[in-house]
Amino acid sequence: EYSRELKQTIINGMGEQQINILKWNLNNNYKIDVEFLAPKIPYRETITKVANAMYRHKKQSGGAGQFGEVHLIVEPIVEGVETTAKFKIDGKETQLNVKAKEEFELPWGGKWEFLNCVVGGAIDASFMPAIKKGITQRLEEGPLTGSYARDIRVFVYDGKMHPVDSKEIAFIIAGRNAFREAFKNAAPKILEPIYMVEVMVPGDCMGDVMSDLQNRRGMIEGMNSEKGFQILRARVPLAELYKYSTTLSSLTSGRATFTQEFIEYQQVPADVQEKLLKAYEAEQQEED
Structure with missing residues (x-):
């Protein structure tokens, strides 16, 4: 598949x-x-603080040009916490006037929100779908590792147009790149899928199996006995489960079985994030 x-x-x-x-x-x-x-790991990307950015797309090549400028703010979506829409812009506390708000559930989990806060006609309303499209493109290919991004609120609050050169493509590019810059300034984090692993293991192998799971960054959740076997439950990152069945068989002489089930995404440790960023950067250089 x-x-x-x-x-x-x-x-x-x-x-x-x-x-x-x-x-x-x-x-x-x-x-x-x-x-x-x-198999690659389906990581996710998100942000942990507020940040703003602007991007001006300007292209002139003989004939008709392209021009679009977008100023925006990104904010993490925290379940149960509403936004105040009040931010420090250019060193000044500013209360944004939210003219329109759209919320989107993402097919890969989480959601994002798009808020139009532009006043004074700095950007015509007809260009808002283009800005939104540019941001959506970047959500589908996150700025950190190209993974899907999620749980982000975006406020578009200012920008500029040109009477002749402002076109849909210009605002798609400006929106996409402004979002990328703001995202990178917003203490971004990589999220990894966590699985609940349940191992049925003979008692004499329990220590080796538990030690192996902990070496895989596993968090032991509980233990109990059943039909002469020990049942061990642990939360383990999917990235650490590759070829686990082979290792488990080796540790127990083929006498153990296990199941795994996805439970949630959580932030990767700082050292793991650093490795992932370097690996992605090297991959991009190879493609270039």
Whole structure:
């Protein structure tokens, strides 16, 4: 199954052995040389503080030009907390006048809000959909690692137009780039999927299995006994579960079983975020 988000074709199997058999069949029976890689992790991106930015898109090349300027503020959406729409702009406390507000549930989880606070006709209302489109494009490819972004409130409060050169494309670009700059200034964080892992393990292997889960950044949630086995429950990042079935089998001589179920997204530790940022930067340089 092809994942548009991860840009990979994902093959699911009951274990590593089944995947190896499939790979052998493709190579030997069908003469197809396929590169097998670890599945990418569906990270998310968000912000943790308020920030503002502006971007001016100006292009002139002989004929008709392009011009659009957008000033905006980003704010994290916190469940149960309403915005005051009051911010410090150019060193001055400013109460924004919200003319229109739209809220969007995102297909990848979370939501975002778009608020038009432009006064005095600085940007014509007809260009608001273009600005919104530019921001949506950047939400689909987050500024940090290209992952989906979520839980962000955007206030568009000022800008500039040109009587001839202002077009939809100019405000798409200006909106997209202003959002990117504000996002990067808003203490952005990468979120990772967390799974609840339940392991049924013989008592004599309990220590090794628990130690391995903790080495995978797992947080032990509880333990109990059932039919002569120990049941261990832990919250573990998906990024640390690759080939876990093989390791578990090795630790227990094939006597343990486990299940995993997605529960939530949470911020990655600072050192993990730094590694992800460097890896993405290197990937972008390779593509260039």
